[in-house]
Amino acid sequence: MSVLDLARPELRAMAPYSSARMEAGTGEIWLNANESPWNPLASGRVNRYPDPQPAPLLAALAHLYAVRPEQLLIGRGSDEPIDLLTRAFCRAGVDSVLVCPPTFGMYAVAANVQGARVLQVPLRAEHGFRFDADAVLAAVDADTRIVYACTPNNPTGNATAPQILLDLAERLHQRALLVVDEAYIEFSSQPSLASCAGNPDNLVVLRTLSKAHGLAGVRIGAAIAAPTVIDLLRRIMAPYPLPEPCIDAALRALSADARRITDERIASIRAERERMRTALACCAGVRAVLPSEANFLAVRFDDPVRRYAQLAGAGVIVRQLMKYPGLRDALRISIGSVDENNAVLRALGASEETA
Ligand SMILES: *Cc1c(COP(=O)(O)O)cnc(C)c1O
Numbered sequence: 001m002s003v004l005d006l007a008r009p010e011l012r013a014m015a016p017y018s019s020a021r022m023e024a025g026t027g028e029i030w031l032n033a034n035e036s037p038w039n040p041l042a043s044g045r046v047n048r049y050p051d052p053q054p055a056p057l058l059a060a061l062a063h064l065y066a067v068r069p070e071q072l073l074i075g076r077g078s079d080e081p082i083d084l085l086t087r088a089f090c091r092a093g094v095d096s097v098l099v100c101p102p103t104f105g106m107y108a109v110a111a112n113v114q115g116a117r118v119l120q121v122p123l124r125a126e127h128g129f130r131f132d133a134d135a136v137l138a139a140v141d142a143d144t145r146i147v148y149a150c151t152p153n154n155p156t157g158n159a160t161a162p163q164i165l166l167d168l169a170e171r172l173h174q175r176a177l178l179v180v181d182e183a184y185i186e187f188s189s190q191p192s193l194a195s196c197a198g199n200p201d202n203l204v205v206l207r208t209l210s211k212a213h214g215l216a217g218v219r220i221g222a223a224i225a226a227p228t229v230i231d232l233l234r235r236i237m238a239p240y241p242l243p244e245p246c247i248d249a250a251l252r253a254l255s256a257d258a259r260r261i262t263d264e265r266i267a268s269i270r271a272e273r274e275r276m277r278t279a280l281a282c283c284a285g286v287r288a289v290l291p292s293e294a295n296f297l298a299v300r301f302d303d304p305v306r307r308y309a310q311l312a313g314a315g316v317i318v319r320q321l322m323k324y325p326g327l328r329d330a331l332r333i334s335i336g337s338v339d340e341n342n343a344v345l346r347a348l349g350a351s352e353e354t355a
Pocket of ligand 1: 076077078079080104150153154183207208209210211216219220221
């Protein structure tokens with residue numbers, strides 16, 4: 001049995017859209033795609049459609065994640081691979097995905113758009129929001145096609161040991177994909193599962209340049225999976241998903257010099273996270289600061305609405321977590337620069353020496 005037997009049969013049989021760029025041979029005069037021959041900008045070649053999956057960016061990401069280029073699908077953020085995986089594997093009205101709330105909302109949104117059911121195995125506050133692989137296995141049914149595990153989890157911040165997820169992937173083998181979303185893994189002390197993606201063949205890892213690499217506005221993310229899964233996703237993706245200026249920006253951000261700066265910034269965020277965790281715990285009205293392996297802290301307050309307004313009054317925008325079960329009293333505060341973090345502490349009335 002192949003992992004593709006889990007996918008929608010009608011998609012496997014579908015002839016994919018074939019773009020002009022994909023059909024192009026080699027040559028100097030490009031008259032095959034109704035493009036303008038003139039480039040309106042001083043730099044870049046934006047009069048041409050971009051390469052759907054540019055080889056230099058595939059190579060740079062493969063190097064970054066220590067995988068092979070044929071294991072990568074580059075998307076507009078990792079949101080796009082979530083959407084493509086859902087559409088490729090979930091039959092409308094029949095199949096389901098499984099999520100562990102409180103977690104990232106896009107998994108359920110993509111499932112709803114596709115008409116897939118959403119099974120929920122809530123993370124329990126009294127267990128520190130620990131990912132419960134046994135509870136997940138007990139809840140999976142015959143039509144569950146995708147199980148999501150977010151590590152470190154948004155919005156709780158806790159990470160799951162890779163071995164727990166590898167074991168779960170083995171136990172779901174030939175039944176469902178395990179999609180491990182590692183949007184914040186660079187900030188964690190846990191190692192990435194990227195090098196295990198595709199082994200077993202139902203294990204998919206999502207990575208993004210939006211968080212640690214500071215490129216949220218550029219919209220570049222990746223699915224790392226077995227080459228057969230990547231082939232299927234490439235068949236159903238948009239013809240030219242990645243804008244040329246974004247490809248350029250991502251390549252520049254992945255140069256050796258830029259990566260040194262990125263590493264320093266990740267170290268700074270991690271140090272600031274620990275400083276903020278201690279300092280926030282001492283602020284009036286703070287009930288608890290959840291331990292975090294990400295670039296944010298979930299903070300429980302006696303009066304979260306008032307504290308949210310207090311921060312807003314000081315010009316600090318944070319995220320309310322009221323709609324998340326188990327986190328109704330919490331705000332999610334991203335870790336910023338030292339100055340930004342100090343502004344948070346001042347707004348919450350921390351003593352002068354901690355702020
Ligand atoms: C931010 C985030 C993403 C990714 O976003 P993109 O910008 O689309 O790459 C994915 N998963 C989680 C849990 C996130 O918080």
